[in-house]
Amino acid sequence: MGEKRATLGGRLSAVLVAAGSAVGLGNIWRFPYIAGENGGGAFLIIYIACILLLGVPVLLAEFTVGRHTHLNSVGAYRTLSKRWAFLGYNSVISSLLILGFYFVVSGWTLEYFITSLSGSISEYTHSAVNAERFAEFTTNPLRPIVCTVLFALLTHAVIALGVQKGIERSSKLMMPILFVMLIVIAARSIALPFGLEGVEFFLKPDFSKVTAKTFLDAMGQAFFSLSIGLGCMITYSSYFNDKTNLQKTAFNVIALDTLVAVLAGLAIFPAVFSADIEPTSGPSLVFVTLPSIFNTMTFGPFWSALFFLLLILAALTSTISLHEVLTAYLHEERGLSRTKAAWVVTIVTTLLACASSLSLGVWGDFKICGLNLFDSLDFVTANILLPLGGLLTSIFAGWVLDRKILRTEISDHGSMRCRLFGLLVVLLRYVCPALLLWIFLYNLGIFRF
Numbered sequence: 001m002g003e004k005r006a007t008l009g010g011r012l013s014a015v016l017v018a019a020g021s022a023v024g025l026g027n028i029w030r031f032p033y034i035a036g037e038n039g040g041g042a043f044l045i046i047y048i049a050c051i052l053l054l055g056v057p058v059l060l061a062e063f064t065v066g067r068h069t070h071l072n073s074v075g076a077y078r079t080l081s082k083r084w085a086f087l088g089y090n091s092v093i094s095s096l097l098i099l100g101f102y103f104v105v106s107g108w109t110l111e112y113f114i115t116s117l118s119g120s121i122s123e124y125t126h127s128a129v130n131a132e133r134f135a136e137f138t139t140n141p142l143r144p145i146v147c148t149v150l151f152a153l154l155t156h157a158v159i160a161l162g163v164q165k166g167i168e169r170s171s172k173l174m175m176p177i178l179f180v181m182l183i184v185i186a187a188r189s190i191a192l193p194f195g196l197e198g199v200e201f202f203l204k205p206d207f208s209k210v211t212a213k214t215f216l217d218a219m220g221q222a223f224f225s226l227s228i229g230l231g232c233m234i235t236y237s238s239y240f241n242d243k244t245n246l247q248k249t250a251f252n253v254i255a256l257d258t259l260v261a262v263l264a265g266l267a268i269f270p271a272v273f274s275a276d277i278e279p280t281s282g283p284s285l286v287f288v289t290l291p292s293i294f295n296t297m298t299f300g301p302f303w304s305a306l307f308f309l310l311l312i313l314a315a316l317t318s319t320i321s322l323h324e325v326l327t328a329y330l331h332e333e334r335g336l337s338r339t340k341a342a343w344v345v346t347i348v349t350t351l352l353a354c355a356s357s358l359s360l361g362v363w364g365d366f367k368i369c370g371l372n373l374f375d376s377l378d379f380v381t382a383n384i385l386l387p388l389g390g391l392l393t394s395i396f397a398g399w400v401l402d403r404k405i406l407r408t409e410i411s412d413h414g415s416m417r418c419r420l421f422g423l424l425v426v427l428l429r430y431v432c433p434a435l436l437l438w439i440f441l442y443n444l445g446i447f448r449f
């Protein structure tokens with residue numbers, strides 16, 4: 001290809017861009033409700049174990065594949081091994097399916113932001129009423145779709161600005177603000193009456209709630225939250241320059257992502273217990289509990305608007321990364337101009353997202369294995385495609401990829417020491433595949449001991 005490929009600026013850009021992809025609705029919306037459904041504290045421990053044993057090696061493997069080839073995910077695998085190009089296609093399909101529900105939830109954040117700005121959020125004082133309003137809104141056939149389309153266009157606008165001016169700049173601006181905001185909200189939430197009960201629920205492990213599905217959920221959440229398993233980090237790291245320190249970047253991204261998830265838990269569970277609602281109430285958790293916390297604060301609508309604005313930004317940096325996987329693929333592999341590629345992606349993903357939004361209301365009778373379209377997109381991607389992608393990525397990096405390439409990239413061409421390289425190889429070759437396979441089979445009921 002004649003044109004020069006974009007690269008990111010300094011070290012900080014690599015961390016913030018990758019963290020921008022990782023930190024998103026997965027941390028603030030998905031993590032708390034999945035943890036709530038799986039008994040709180042015990043889930044947190046299993047989740048962190050998944051991050052360390054599976055997240056670290058797979059993230060490093062994706063960084064290696066991306067930066068070594070400087071190509072989109074399909075091109076990257078194809079260059080390294082023709083037979084493994086299919087793994088790149090898994091990434092294209094999964095990104096499309098994730099955007100199919102992610103745009104919908106992102107649209108909800110837009111609606112709640114507008115409600116906060118207009119001041120009418122001050123009527124959202126009781127969680128029971130908030131729950132009703134939330135249900136009324138999400139099942140409405142029109143309004144959530146307008147929000148979804150708006151959000152998709154917002155994502156499109158950033159992608160259209162390009163890698164440096166769009167993706168890099170937006171992440172650098174938004175990530176630090178998000179972090180500070182979450183700390184303030186968590187502190188406020190813990191101070192609520194009965195708030196400490198929520199902290200206890202979240203931090204004190206109760207293993208009696210742990211089932212096989214807890215492991216599957218924790219693993220799926222770890223992959224989803226770190227944006228790994230579908231080549232998103234391959235696409236992003238293909239824009240890293242050769243000076244980017246891969247080990248440090250991976251460490252920082254994982255630390256930031258986990259911290260944001262824990263802070264989100266500390267913001268939400270105290271509020272749940274204070275308002276006496278069920279911590280197991282599912283995807284509505286954030287939208288139902290947080291408005292009541294804001295209403296206990298002076299200038300409630302202001303805080304609420306600020307929070308939902310930040311949630312929009314967190315979601316946006318993630319939708320951008322998913323969009324970029326598809327845009328880079330169409331542009332580099334299929335020969336579409338970048339502009340055309342971006343439009344095709346925006347239109348196809350928006351149509352899917354509109355269908356999945358309708359599946360929460362008027363199209364609710366259409367079920368796939370007992371789940372509506374929205375829930376099945378979430379389940380199939382997070383609990384099946386991402387871990388499967390992770391399994392294959394670790395097998396690829398551990399067994400197929402030339403060991404020299406792995407070492408060169410992980411050590412940044414020999415300039416970084418990598419004392420734990422041997423451990424990484426063991427994790428990639430044996431531990432990740434075995435653990436992932438075991439969790440899968442266990443959940444299928446095939447392999448229980």
Ligand code: TRP
Pocket residue numbers: 021022023024025026027098223224225226227228229230232318319321322386
């Ligand atoms: N990690 C993001 C979140 O937590 C979502 C996301 C962005 C993602 N890119 C991804 C998930 C790639 C899986 C794979 O919200």
